[in-house]
Amino acid sequence: MRHPISQRHETIGGEPTSAAARPRREGGRDDTELMLRFKAGDARSFHDLYARHRGPLYRFFLRQAHREAADDLYQETWLKVIRGAASYSASAPFAAYLYRIAHNVLVDHYRRTAHCAFDDADDLPDVADPDDPPEAELDRATLKRRLSAAIAALPPPQREAFLLREETELTLDEIAAVVGTNRETIKSRLRYAVLKLRRALADADEPMEKRA
């Protein structure tokens, strides 16, 4: 199998990646400032930063690896952020910095395990839950299961681009910089990913409609 995500990237290129160009989050300090404060020895800033990014980053890995591996990759990424804080500069938004590290960690993981595809069916919630959740919850759980399966079936580059688009606030240029390609390639990957996901969800709906 050709390795679809084959490059690690150390720099952020492309369009505006400066921290100044990013909007400041409401009600708090901006990510870059928090990271710089952590770099200066303020642990509390890191706690705030961590709280903002823990869910999205965890799901970024969880949609691309088995739960156990996702746990390890997630922890490894944060440890790299923490231990590399001394070299952090505000030349790029923190999210781009974080996901660039995550991307590299993921690439290393793919190289170690020698495959990029995975089936996360075991990690998904059971639709036939004995607790009998309400209908809306059942629908959402169904959607979650189907969508997770469809995402897992995407080619890894499309999957990564799609998750970066859905789970982060990165711009197309920043996503391109994180994965080391250009904006047009990212747009193409996103377009194909969305088409495949729509098709997968539609295909999953058809048998149910026929049964109904």
Added chain:
Amino acid sequence: MNGDNARHAAHDDRFPPYAEAGFDEAPPPDIDRAILAEADRVAAQRARWLRPAHLAWAAAVALSIAIVLEVGVGPGVAPDRAPAISEPVTDLGGPVPRRAERSSAHSDQLRVAPVRPEARDAADDLGAPRLERFAAPPPGATAPAADGARAAASTPDARCGEEARGDVAAWLTCIAELREAGEDAAADAELEALRLAYPSALENGNRAPR
């Protein structure tokens, strides 16, 4: 799916079903704790490291300034021998010649200098008051320095200038002029200095002015 749909999909900011699914998985609490604990440890380490760094930086700056000042001022005067700020810098008859007198090579030259005949004549010629001439600064000195030397020479503490001390006869003339001016204490001090500098000068026919 046609091309219009593809274009539409490409310009969609987000994929709505993804938001509807409401993925909300979060890392296990033990991983959260481990990561935050590591962050606390690193932050504490950095905070500790940064404080001494500031101190070291300040110390380095202070040391640099001290070195620059030392190099700029030069090694000449020890603190206890350094002139006070209020002391006149043009006191040419005082410590400066005395230091020159004590310095090894120069003072040796002074001691072996022969007494010239014309100097003896000059020593006898005590007619005109020439304090200014003997207290004058060396060539190249600035005008204020010369003024200062003249001022210093006219005071009771004034001593003979370096030029006068370079020659026994000239020095004796200077001492004689001091006596004429009624500055016996200064003349005695100069005479004593002359005896030390030229132990045999007074025994070779040079008459000490009284």
